[in-house]
Amino acid sequence: MMHTFLTENRAELERRCRIKVAARAGRSATEIQLTNGVPLFLSQLIRTLEIEQTDQPMDSRRISGPAGGAPALSELSVSAAQHGKDLLAMGLSVDQVVHDYGDLCQAITDLAVERNAPFEVDEFRTLNRCLDNAISDAVTEFSFQKDALAADASASAAREQMGYFAHELRNLLGTASLAFAAVKAGHLPLGGATGAILERSLAGLEKLIAASLDDVRALGNTDVVLGSFSLAAFIAEIYHAALLSAKMHNCTLRLPVVNADLAVAGNRDLLLAAVANLLQNAFKFTRPGTEVVLTAYAAGDEIHIDVQDQCGGLADGVVQAMFKPFAQSGIDRSGMGLGLTIARQSVAVNGGALTVRNLPHQGCVFTIALPRHKMPD
Structure with a gap:
């Protein structure tokens, strides 16, 4: 039985996966991965295989999800999504998500061949279903979190740009208002020095607004x-x-x-x-x-x-x-x-x-x- 083989050789399988992870450039097994990554998936795989040997085999779907790739809530989908999120937080790429589960599949296959362990066809199907669901959920969550981070960065940049524009508008408007107040209070001629300040401030407002419109038209690629x-x-x-x-x-x-x-x-x-x-x-x-x-x-x-x-x-x-x-x-x-x-x-x-x-x-x-x-x- 595959679940018996996996239980008896669990430590060796995890060791081989850690070696494969460490061999990849820029990748090492962290405490999070040692707890929530492949080891947790291995536990869910073992429980799935055990339930499928009972008189209620379909109960295993609550643990590992259905076949066919349709979205479904299961223990495996939750942990795989967290695995994908963890890898993104570590600054890794989406191919690392796939490799992590591929490492376990390769380790199981190699060790089974070495020890001449016979598995049933249905057990291989279950293994493939669990791997397929885990990879799909992990990659989906990884991509979602990455897109969310990109959207947050874009929104933050847009907020800053709007803030800069408003700040410069306020500076120029403030100078123009002070100049106008001085002209009005002192009955000063607009052709004098204070009037010149007012004129320059209004011209600055016009330039700022024009530049902003140019940025919109050129998507930020204005020539300096x-x-x-x-x-x-x-x-x-x-x-x-x-x-x-x-x-x-x-x-x-x-x-x-x-x-x-x-x-x-x-x-x-x-x-x-x-x-x-x-x-x-x-x-x-x-x-x-x-x-x-x-x-x-x-x-x-x-x-x-x-x-x-x-x-x-x-x-x-x-x-x-x-x-x-x-x-x-x-x-x-x-x-x-x-x-x-x-x-x-x-x-x-x-x-x-x-x-x-x-x-x-x-x-x-x-x-x-x-x-x-x-x-x-």
Whole structure:
């Protein structure tokens, strides 16, 4: 009887399966697999074979399911599904699911030949049915869990993208609102400096919306337009646009002196957004009545743009987490926790890097490092 053979040689069969598993690249038998994988299937196979020798052979279907591959709840289907889920959690591929059950089949066949164990045809049919159901249920669950993980990742990316878009919209709208309020309260002419800020903010909104529509049409494959431009003019534009926000947060912003010969290359709008987000972060966390310092200078073959605040310094562990999406470490939770993430990604797209340096008990300095270029002719 096959069930007697399997019971008497169980330890040897499990040993052979572990050897086969260990021989495959990137695969080893874990404690989970030693409990819930092939050994559990072997127990269910033995019980199925035993029941089929009774006067109620169809009761075995409750353990191992029916023939023909139709979906059915059984002990074997539940454990096989868990087996497939476990293998996915281990980072393995779907072929490993098939191999695990194939190893047992091969081990049974080899040992039966070595020991000249005779099996009935119906017993082989039962073995094949159990293997077929186990592989089918394990592969089905493996594929479902893998698709679910992919769907979760896609949904998470979509949420982040929507968050970035909303964050940038709010920044531009906030600057435009401040400029409009200043014009209205002071009866300022729209042709002046404040009116220019309002105009640039509205233009920025238009560009952001247009770029978003382009992303939808091109499924995210928009071309990034790169070109070199004056660093001094770039910084001056940022300074004038940020002045109103500095006043609103009761802090000051110093106009930096930038070498007129310096130039950077990249997507100007993305870099503007990056520096603007760093300034907004500085205004938010610097202590009232203090100064935020914006500087831009050459450092060998790089251009550095620094934003220094006086927040009092960073707590331990904050630096590693502050660039993660939706991370918020301060008391002020009015934002979405995306500004620094957007800034770092915008800089990276332009071949640069964004880092932060802590000044204990004083503040911190965010530095954008970009490749240095000559001024365009």
